[in-house]
Amino acid sequence: MLEEFLRRSALFDLYGALLTDKQRHCLSMSLFEDYSLSEIGETLGISRQAVHDMLHRSEQAMEAYESQLGLLARREAERKTLAAIYQRIVELDTKDTAAKAAILDNLAPLAGLEDEK
Numbered sequence: 138m139l140e141e142f143l144r145r146s147a148l149f150d151l152y153g154a155l156l157t158d159k160q161r162h163c164l165s166m167s168l169f170e171d172y173s174l175s176e177i178g179e180t181l182g183i184s185r186q187a188v189h190d191m192l193h194r195s196e197q198a199m200e201a202y203e204s205q206l207g208l209l210a211r212r213e214a215e216r217k218t219l220a221a222i223y224q225r226i227v228e229l230d231t232k233d234t235a236a237k238a239a240i241l242d243n244l245a246p247l248a249g250l251e252d253e254k
Contacts, residue, residue, distance in 0.1 A: 148199040151208045160195040219248035
């Protein structure tokens with residue numbers, strides 16, 4: 138469930154701008170504001186079923202963009218590569234600890250490792 142939410146959020150970050158304003162607003166309320174289908178429908182002036190259909194179509198559109206462009210997969214591959222580089226630097230035996238610390242400080246956010254220091 139959490140992995141599904143994280144994937145949908147990441148897809149929204151990458152491809153949300155390609156959705157219509159109404160789709161983007163609907164998906165944003167669902168993902169980030171935890172609105173129910175009824176609450177979204179009331180806010181947008183559409184039925185609960187229309188909200189469900191819009192969310193489904195929006196998610197399908199983002200998945201289609203991902204299958205064509207692969208930005209999410211590329212980002213994940215880059216993070217894994219950066220994490221491996223980060224780990225190799227951590228294991229590096231060097232006397233210049235200040236330089237090593239500076240490199241690690243700059244690389245950690247790029248590799249998604251800012252919480253591991």
